[in-house]
Amino acid sequence: MTDDDVYWALIDVANGLISGTMLGGYYAIIAIGLTLTFGVMRLVNLAHGDWLVFSAYLSLVFLSLVPISPLYTLIGVVPVMYGVGYALQRLLLNRVSVQAMEQKGMSTSFGLMSPILVTFGMSIVLAQGLLAGFSSNTQVIRNELSYSAIQLSEDLSVSTLRLTFFCVAVAILVLTALLLRATHVGRAIRAASDDAEIAPLMGMRPARIYATASGISLAIAGVAGVMVGMTRPFQPFDGPQFLLVAFGVVILGGMGSLAGSLVGGILLGVVQILAGTYFGPSAQLVGGYMLILAVLALKPQGLFAR
Amino acid sequence: MSISGPDADTPLLAVSGLSAYYGELRALYDVTLSVRTGEVLSIIGANGAGKSTLLKSIVGMMNRGAAAHIQGDIEFAGRRIAGRATEDIVDAGITMVPEGRRLFARMSVEENLAAGAFLPRCRAGLRQRMDEIYALFPKLHERREQVVAQMSGGEQQMVAIGRALMSSPRLILFDELSLGLAPAVIEEIYRKVRTIHEQGVTCIIIEQDMRRALSVADRVCVMLEGSIVLSGRPAELSEAAITAAYFGQTHR
Numbered sequence: 101m102t103d104d105d106v107y108w109a110l111i112d113v114a115n116g117l118i119s120g121t122m123l124g125g126y127y128a129i130i131a132i133g134l135t136l137t138f139g140v141m142r143l144v145n146l147a148h149g150d151w152l153v154f155s156a157y158l159s160l161v162f163l164s165l166v167p168i169s170p171l172y173t174l175i176g177v178v179p180v181m182y183g184v185g186y187a188l189q190r191l192l193l194n195r196v197s198v199q200a201m202e203q204k205g206m207s208t209s210f211g212l213m214s215p216i217l218v219t220f221g222m223s224i225v226l227a228q229g230l231l232a233g234f235s236s237n238t239q240v241i242r243n244e245l246s247y248s249a250i251q252l253s254e255d256l257s258v259s260t261l262r263l264t265f266f267c268v269a270v271a272i273l274v275l276t277a278l279l280l281r282a283t284h285v286g287r288a289i290r291a292a293s294d295d296a297e298i299a300p301l302m303g304m305r306p307a308r309i310y311a312t313a314s315g316i317s318l319a320i321a322g323v324a325g326v327m328v329g330m331t332r333p334f335q336p337f338d339g340p341q342f343l344l345v346a347f348g349v350v351i352l353g354g355m356g357s358l359a360g361s362l363v364g365g366i367l368l369g370v371v372q373i374l375a376g377t378y379f380g381p382s383a384q385l386v387g388g389y390m391l392i393l394a395v396l397a398l399k400p401q402g403l404f405a406r
Numbered sequence: 407m408s409i410s411g412p413d414a415d416t417p418l419l420a421v422s423g424l425s426a427y428y429g430e431l432r433a434l435y436d437v438t439l440s441v442r443t444g445e446v447l448s449i450i451g452a453n454g455a456g457k458s459t460l461l462k463s464i465v466g467m468m469n470r471g472a473a474a475h476i477q478g479d480i481e482f483a484g485r486r487i488a489g490r491a492t493e494d495i496v497d498a499g500i501t502m503v504p505e506g507r508r509l510f511a512r513m514s515v516e517e518n519l520a521a522g523a524f525l526p527r528c529r530a531g532l533r534q535r536m537d538e539i540y541a542l543f544p545k546l547h548e549r550r551e552q553v554v555a556q557m558s559g560g561e562q563q564m565v566a567i568g569r570a571l572m573s574s575p576r577l578i579l580f581d582e583l584s585l586g587l588a589p590a591v592i593e594e595i596y597r598k599v600r601t602i603h604e605q606g607v608t609c610i611i612i613e614q615d616m617r618r619a620l621s622v623a624d625r626v627c628v629m630l631e632g633s634i635v636l637s638g639r640p641a642e643l644s645e646a647a648i649t650a651a652y653f654g655q656t657h658r
């Protein structure tokens with residue numbers, strides 16, 4: 101092996117680590133909405149990926165109304181998605197929760213099944229709605245960031261868009277952690293997730309707390325959706341593949357852990373990119389799934405579960 | 407006890423004809439009870455007598471549709487609270503230290519206390535109230551950063567009491583105050599409860615230890631199979647009568 105070969109081998113690894121890490125930040129954002137609602141109300145929202153795609157379309161709609169840079173559509177997308185999440189939880193999901201079903205005299209297993217069925221149905225309705233509204237043509241949110249890159253050395257570079265997203269992802273994680281730690285609402289969310297029966301004794305209203313948590317979850321999905329739309333073409337039926345990514349991250353990082361989402365996301369991203377580099381593009385997905393399977397087999401509670 | 411003012415005769419809490427159900431299962435039968443401002447009432451009774459159910463009914467935790475419901479009337483400070491949501495009842499000034507403490511296990515002592523001050527009316531004075539609670543339980547101040555899951559039973563009970571006090575209640579319901587605690591710790595907890603009472607908080611205490619229940623209380627109720635079968639001032643009740651009521655033996 102010549103010095104040149106060693107150099108290029110190192111460059112490959114370094115590039116894999118950099119792009120994998122960047123990809124991981126974006127995966128983390130896809131996952132934290134899901135992990136938040138699960139952590140707080142044991143609700144697995146099967147429509148999470150579809151809401152993400154919905155947000156990408158929402159961004160397109162805003163762009164067709166006002167010609168701004170796509171990132172600014174977040175100013176509209178985030179509050180709208182917060183409202184959607186809040187309303188959905190308040191008007192629909194709170195009514196099919198385990199507690200609600202118990203109050204209606206239904207069995208616990210019925211209570212556990214019904215949110216899964218409802219969000220599964222929601223996923224279908226959303227995708228069909230997007231199909232009806234926007235046709236099955238692939239769409240893309242055009243932006244100037246995707247064409248630029250920051251040169252780290254002669255042979256190492258990082259896409260400006262990916263780097264921006266990574267920073268946004270870290271910022272969102274930090275903000276969410278701060279919200280949960282240091283505010284009354286955050287404390288209420290954690291209290292209700294610990295013991296929903298006792299939280300009302302503190303004056304907390306679980307129905308509102310759950311709605312707030314769902315609002316935050318979908319607001320974050322909104323950010324992820326805009327990121328997705330700026331990175332790659334999307335279609336109405338793309339939701340489930342993002343749900344899968346989110347599940348993968350959550351399996352790696354552990355359900356309900358914010359830091360775990362970031363580390364899980366980065367791990368998944370790096371493994372996918374490196375597998376792609378060494379074994380060809382088709383190995384990217386396979387590599388990711390093999391990692392997930394390995395973790396499921398060896399440490400099913402996730403690498404960072406508390 | 408001297409209570410001044412025109413409302414001296416209105417009880418702080420008045421429960422009348424209260425029945426409680428878990429689904430089809432009836433846990434309380436026509437319970438009538440009243441507590442005056444400044445009183446300490448202790449409730450004793452065998453396992454399954456309905457003591458916890460009575461307290462849960464008062465704080466609105468039995469309003470769960472098909473899963474649990476109540477009939478009858480509960481008034482607090484002259485207002486009807488039966489059927490209202492727990493959050494509203496707590497806002498009105500009642501709180502409970504639940505059986506088994508039920509702390510937020512992954513939070514620190516300080517976060518548990520702060521959680522107790524969630525109500526908008528409590529938020530402004532949170533810091534000051536917390537300092538008052540640290541003054542009452544200096545140990546909690548030393549341990550304020552500790553995660554409660556790692557604390558001893560006695561310390562956890564103090565956190566539970568402190569958390570309840572954060573909402574500045576007028577009436578506190580203590581469910582199984584001393585269960586599973588060492589005698590010295592029980593002594594300490596009861597000293598604190600006496601202080602809380604001296605600060606003007608009315609108390610209802612569920613206590614398994616009959617002697618202790620009699621010694622702290624202004625009035626004692628004995629529950630049996632969902633009913634109050636005996637009540638009165640400790641001095642007026644003979645130990646034999648209480649024991650008989652507790653075990654459901656007919657006497658007289």
Ligand SMILES: Nc1ncnc2c1ncn2[C@@H]1O[C@H](COP(=O)(O)OP(=O)(O)OP(=O)(O)O)[C@@H](O)[C@H]1O
Binds near residue numbers: 451453455456
């Ligand atoms: N969540 C519940 N669902 C169904 N039945 C219940 C429930 N909680 C209590 N019960 C029943 O209601 C009755 C009264 O129970 P409760 O817990 O009020 O008794 P207790 O006097 O507090 O007993 P202990 O001394 O064991 O705490 C019992 O027969 C009990 O089995």
Ligand SMILES: [Mg+2]
Binds near residue numbers: 457505581
């Ligand atoms: Mg009990």
